[in-house]
Amino acid sequence: MLKIGIPKGSLQEATLGLFKRAGYTFSVSSRSYQPQVDDMELEATLLRAQEIPRYVAEGILDGGLTGWDNVVEAGVDVQDVAELVYSKATTRPYRWVLAVPEDSDIRRPEDLEGKRIATELVQVTRRYLASHGVTAHVEFSWGATEVKVPVLVDAIVEGTETGSTLRAHRLRIVDTLLESTPRWIVNPRSWEDSWKREKTENLLLLLTGALAADGTVGLKMNVPREQLVAVLEVLPAMRRPTISPLSDEEWVAVETILPEKSVRELIPRLKKCGAEGFVEYPLLKVIP
Numbered sequence: 001m002l003k004i005g006i007p008k009g010s011l012q013e014a015t016l017g018l019f020k021r022a023g024y025t026f027s028v029s030s031r032s033y034q035p036q037v038d039d040m041e042l043e044a045t046l047l048r049a050q051e052i053p054r055y056v057a058e059g060i061l062d063g064g065l066t067g068w069d070n071v072v073e074a075g076v077d078v079q080d081v082a083e084l085v086y087s088k089a090t091t092r093p094y095r096w097v098l099a100v101p102e103d104s105d106i107r108r109p110e111d112l113e114g115k116r117i118a119t120e121l122v123q124v125t126r127r128y129l130a131s132h133g134v135t136a137h138v139e140f141s142w143g144a145t146e147v148k149v150p151v152l153v154d155a156i157v158e159g160t161e162t163g164s165t166l167r168a169h170r171l172r173i174v175d176t177l178l179e180s181t182p183r184w185i186v187n188p189r190s191w192e193d194s195w196k197r198e199k200t201e202n203l204l205l206l207l208t209g210a211l212a213a214d215g216t217v218g219l220k221m222n223v224p225r226e227q228l229v230a231v232l233e234v235l236p237a238m239r240r241p242t243i244s245p246l247s248d249e250e251w252v253a254v255e256t257i258l259p260e261k262s263v264r265e266l267i268p269r270l271k272k273c274g275a276e277g278f279v280e281y282p283l284l285k286v287i288p
Contacts, residue, residue, distance in 0.1 A: 002042055002190075002199045005056065005064025007049035008033070011182070014086060015065060021210035021284050022203075041199060053078055053185060062190035063200055069096060069159070069180035073123050079191045082184040082204045086211060092161050093179040096121055098128075099146075099171040100155045109175060112136045112155060118148045119157035121178070128157075128177045146171060209285035216286060217263060220255045220279040227274035228252060234269050236262070257286065 006015055006026075016026050019037075026044065028035040033046045045061065050073070052066040057076035071078060085093075098117075100106045106115070109132040118141040119125050125138050141148065145156045146169040157177060160166055166173065184204055190196045223231045228243070231254060235241060241256035254275070258266065267278055 002196055002203075003060075003062045004042060004044050005047050005052040005061045005066070006035070006044050007052065007065060007067075008046040009048065011049060012046065018084070018086060018207060018210055021213070022206040023285075024203075024206075042203075050074075056185050056187050059187045059189060061187065062196055063184060063186040065182055065184055067094060067180045068183050069094065069121060069124070069178055071183065071185060072178060072180075073121050075123060077188060078185040079188050080183050081186050081191070081200065082208065084182045084184060084207060084211060086182060086214075093181050094159055094161055095176050096124065096157055096159050096178040096180065097163075097166070097176050098155060098157050098174040099149075099166050100174055101150045102170050102172045104150070104154070104172070106155055106174060109134055115154035116152075117155045117157060118145050118153040120145070120159075121157055124178055125157045205287065206285065209287035212286040213283040215260050216257055216283050217260045218255065218281045218283055219258050219263060219266075220253065220277075220281075221270060221275040222246065222251050222277040223254050223273075223275045225250055225252055228254075230273045231270055231275050234266065234273055257283065 006012070016028070019026060024042070025038045026035040028046070035044050035046060037044055047055065049066045050070045052061070052064040053071045053074040053076050055061045056064050056078050057074070065084065071080070098109070106112060109129070112129065112134050114136060116137045116139065117125060118139050120141055122138055122140050129136055129138070139153070141156070145158050146165060149156055149171065155174070156171075158166065163173065186200060232241065235254070235256060236258065241254050244253045244255070246253055263280060270278075
């Protein structure tokens, strides 16, 4: 049995959707933290992403999905085996930034000397200040961190994907402390277990294949042989398109994988080159 941790909360839906595209269907009850999965060799537990590194490090879980920021904050010994770039909103890294009111005199880390800072990432913030030789009071924030400046604290360290929430609260970013993406982490002893390692690697192969398929589609078309060179000059591909003979020897079938957004521009160009019979289809996984 491979015991894994899955983040609950804001990333839960996106994570379960990724597993679904990879071929794993979870059934989640509102009253249970252990969802059922259609793989008898997996046992999943829903946890706060911040807790997963500790349980993986202690061997209670063999592995799990969490943000790199949580691993760094926890300061535990785990094996970082894969980066899975996805999120609830965008594919951008999640940034932890030092932010102050727009009219603040704080312009650089050294200006924080003797100030008060609120954040959920206490240990990372303290290490950041120490690296700049700054002594300041860092307090844990239970949420709504943006509203605490300037009345309660002088600055905050807050996570953001787009920066829109910070701008809405008239906050200015001074520096970036950490960039974080979702990572699959594994207990070092579990990683040494040959069965658990192979099971984990197979799982990650399918998860990364599902991520690689995001924003891509398959495209089939029929092409006159005499126009094949012209079509191939127009057609980008991951490597090379698949070309297959048809019953009519003067025609071939061409199949390739494309970015979905490029298809609307390519089909009219391919049509002018003589291609016809286009079939566009979605992809669940792309595995090299």
